[in-house]
Amino acid sequence: MEHMQFEEIRALDEKYLAQTYARYPVAFCGGHGATLLGTDGKEYVDFGAGIAVNTFGVNDEEWKKAVVAQLNAVQHVSNYYYSEPTARLAQMLCERTGARRVFFGNSGAEANECAFKAARKYSRMRYGEGRSKIVSLNMSFHGRTLFTLTATGQDAFHRNFGPFVPDVLSAPPTLEAIGAIGGVAAVVIECVQGESGVIALDPAFVRALAAYCRKKDILLICDEVQCGNGRTGKLYAYEHYGITPDLVTTAKGLAGGLPIGACLFFGDADVFTAGDHGSTFGGNPVACAGGISVLERLNAEFLLEVEGKAAYMRAKLKGFDGVEDVTGLGLMIGLKTAKTAKDVALACLERGLLVLTAHDRVRLLPPLNITKTEMDEGLSVLKGVLK
Numbered sequence: 001m002e003h004m005q006f007e008e009i010r011a012l013d014e015k016y017l018a019q020t021y022a023r024y025p026v027a028f029c030g031g032h033g034a035t036l037l038g039t040d041g042k043e044y045v046d047f048g049a050g051i052a053v054n055t056f057g058v059n060d061e062e063w064k065k066a067v068v069a070q071l072n073a074v075q076h077v078s079n080y081y082y083s084e085p086t087a088r089l090a091q092m093l094c095e096r097t098g099a100r101r102v103f104f105g106n107s108g109a110e111a112n113e114c115a116f117k118a119a120r121k122y123s124r125m126r127y128g129e130g131r132s133k134i135v136s137l138n139m140s141f142h143g144r145t146l147f148t149l150t151a152t153g154q155d156a157f158h159r160n161f162g163p164f165v166p167d168v169l170s171a172p173p174t175l176e177a178i179g180a181i182g183g184v185a186a187v188v189i190e191c192v193q194g195e196s197g198v199i200a201l202d203p204a205f206v207r208a209l210a211a212y213c214r215k216k217d218i219l220l221i222c223d224e225v226q227c228g229n230g231r232t233g234k235l236y237a238y239e240h241y242g243i244t245p246d247l248v249t250t251a252k253g254l255a256g257g258l259p260i261g262a263c264l265f266f267g268d269a270d271v272f273t274a275g276d277h278g279s280t281f282g283g284n285p286v287a288c289a290g291g292i293s294v295l296e297r298l299n300a301e302f303l304l305e306v307e308g309k310a311a312y313m314r315a316k317l318k319g320f321d322g323v324e325d326v327t328g329l330g331l332m333i334g335l336k337t338a339k340t341a342k343d344v345a346l347a348c349l350e351r352g353l354l355v356l357t358a359h360d361r362v363r364l365l366p367p368l369n370i371t372k373t374e375m376d377e378g379l380s381v382l383k384g385v386l387k
């Protein structure tokens with residue numbers, strides 16, 4: 001296929017797409033692993049993985065084989081019927097986490113939307129009305145639908161979109177603040193906050209919160225949309241904290257590059273019955289085939305490799321001039337830098353490295369199968385840019 005030149009693509013985008021994204025001036029047309037090929041003919045090392053989506057980078061043979069096999073069988077059936085890859089992926093998620101059941105949607109926002117609805121139903125069934133609050137943390141990010149946007153604890157995302165969903169509010173990450181709120185159905189946390197700058201929550205706070213929620217029968221929701229699926233060296237980041245949530249939501253990296261969202265119900269939080277919730281594309285067999293392939297490979301041995309890579313990158317980054325702090329967990333890395341995050345990202349792009357930003361930080365979320373050579377190439381660009 002003939003590829004369009006970058007300037008033609010940009011012109012079409014600017015003319016026809018809603019201008020909701022401040023894009024970097026580059027388009028990609030191929031690649032392999034953590035190396036992307038630009039339409040400019042240049043190669044880029046990818047420290048972003050499409051925002052933690054491309055778990056095994058691009059063009060991964062094993063993943064493609066699983067997805068194409070399902071594509072060659074049947075691409076969609078509707079939720080009026082049963083579907084093997086959908087049922088199998090749910091089984092894998094439950095067996096790996098101890099969850100009882102799974103609901104599939106297509107995005108992180110949809111997964112959270114499902115968890116919030118489930119929490120409200122749980123609370124309503126047990127305690128009646130007046131106990132419907134969903135409490136999130138300041139600086140959190142939970143999605144762009146109105147329910148999840150309301151729960152997103154950053155005012156910058158809220159401008160112009162009110163009125164918001166009632167009984168959804170954010171609080172500082174302290175037990176005092178959360179304990180002072182009455183009528184709470186659920187608390188939602190990201191064990192590692194992604195969009196606010198890659199901040200791992202304090203383990204003592206998370207454990208105290210989990211104990212408090214258990215005591216009050218408030219459901220604890222772990223939003224693992226970004227920090228889940230092997231990213232931190234555990235299948236789900238809450239495992240680092242030694243807690244058992246009631247609901248876990250995930251999406252981004254789960255299917256390795258296809259749209260998927262999942263809400264995992266633990267124990268009595270499994271409250272939905274026929275007609276309560278739905279999603280036309282939810283549990284799509286092609287996406288689920290991708291998810292099965294990803295989960296099969298996120299085994300103990302591979303997760304150890306992720307930890308090793310994370311330790312390697314973190315040690316190097318800590319030694320770079322211009323790095324003031326290295327945050328996050330595993331291959332979810334935040335950098336507080338002397339230069340502004342945006343300047344760093346633009347300078348890296350110029351030199352063939354893709355990095356992300358989050359709030360005031362540089363954010364690195366490389367594919368989990370990134371090679372040593374790709375890490376070294378990217379790190380050497382970063383070193384030059386940061387000093």
Ligand SMILES: *Cc1c(COP(=O)(O)O)cnc(C)c1O
Nearest residue numbers: 107108109141142143194225226
């Ligand atoms: C990206 C993200 C979401 C929203 O996911 P979408 O797929 O964009 O709807 C929700 N929560 C967290 C923690 C995220 O990082």
